[in-house]
Amino acid sequence: MGSAFPIVGVAVGLLLAVGPLFRAMATDAIQLVALTPPDARRPAEVSIAINPVNPEHVIAVLLQAGQPGQPRVSNHAYVSIDGGRTWQGSAAQNSDGRTQGDDAVTFGRDGTAFHSYISFDGIRVARPDRAWSGIFVRSTRDGVTWSTPVPVVDHINTAVPFEDKPWVGIDRSADSPHRGNVYVAWTRFDVYGSTDPAHRSHIMVARSRDAGRTFSTPLAISDETGDARDSDDTLEGVVPVVGPGGEVYIAWAGPKGIVIDTSSDGGWTFGTDRLVTTLAGGWDLPVPGLERHNGMPVAAVDLSNGARRGTVYLNFIDERNGDPDVFVLSSSDEGTTWSAPARVNDDAQGAAQMFTWMAVDPVDGAVNVVFHDRRGQSGTLTGATIARSVDGGRTFVNHRLPVPAFDCCKQSAFFGDYNGIDAVGGHVVAALPVLGDAGDQRVVAAVARFRPGTQELQ
């Protein structure tokens, strides 16, 4: 199902203004294109991955509201073979007509991509007609043809417990004894949204040692549980990442702040959770005009052959300065000790930054971050920024994306939980939802090509 359709990429704004006056502006060389077609309904929560074998091949996955007669919300995959300039998309399999979302995509070392997502029905309903709660993984070589989705976990005729917010990570290191392992981590709600203190949230992990064909029994790795409300005191935000020696890092946000747990045996056992940082205001950070906004942590490891190979990075948003700011901190000793957080956005205080995501380039080790940004705007007008560090996350250069400022407040927009970004060899592709003048929501891609290891845009 899901016919492919071509999308014409549109280079916007300053690309056309090539006068000498504009050449010095950072946005000159950043290209903004449509990722979703005009008939995509409320696309959001996009994850994006660049193929390390062929960096012109890029896959994005996201959720979209259904057309009449289709499931309420379902997921789609979009593919580019020209580095992110043009895209074509198709709907994911959804034969049960469930609600699908929380998409994540990651490439393995050999150019196989894995897509994880939730697939459910019947939450927040006392006696639903239909109920399911599953997490699935499928794989692809080209982004067009996908394997049959494999359940990591799937409850039939019930959404208790509710399995939520998964992320997929791959061991891509040639030196790892566990290379090729596929890890999926997520939040298990005893009862989703429950205020009963007996109902808890847990961080779960499962692994596959056969390229996603089968998964292990889920293992609870969180030493302390959270509540089940889907807010500050709920355990959420896992992004499993793997270091050069196969060490697995899983960080999440909860009542104490961001904690991390690690595995040194390929995901068979995990250890004692360690606190990385407190989160001022928690991870649930409401901002005007958005249905939901959070600062859950994003993890990445430097797999380059540079000086910082093996450094673990965490990216998050909190309100330690009084309003939402984006931060990055790092560990060069496998998560034992952490640097002080560096503020990524370089504006004065007072404006909200939102929906951060981070990619550490496996070629040059640069740290690339994307977020929505209200700096320099009045009220709820919103733009977007990518920021890049070539000094191990200590300092960042901010580049305003050529996104026309849009007003979230005309409608309470649902952007989900995250944006997408990936980077290979200085080629950075970010994807995020924006609103048009008529309030129409679409996902755009920003393509930037930096000279590897530098701040210089090509």
Ligand SMILES: [Ca+2]
């Ligand atoms: Ca979500």
Ligand SMILES: [Ca+2]
């Ligand atoms: Ca643990």
Ligand SMILES: [Ca+2]
């Ligand atoms: Ca909060």
Ligand SMILES: [Ca+2]
């Ligand atoms: Ca701010």
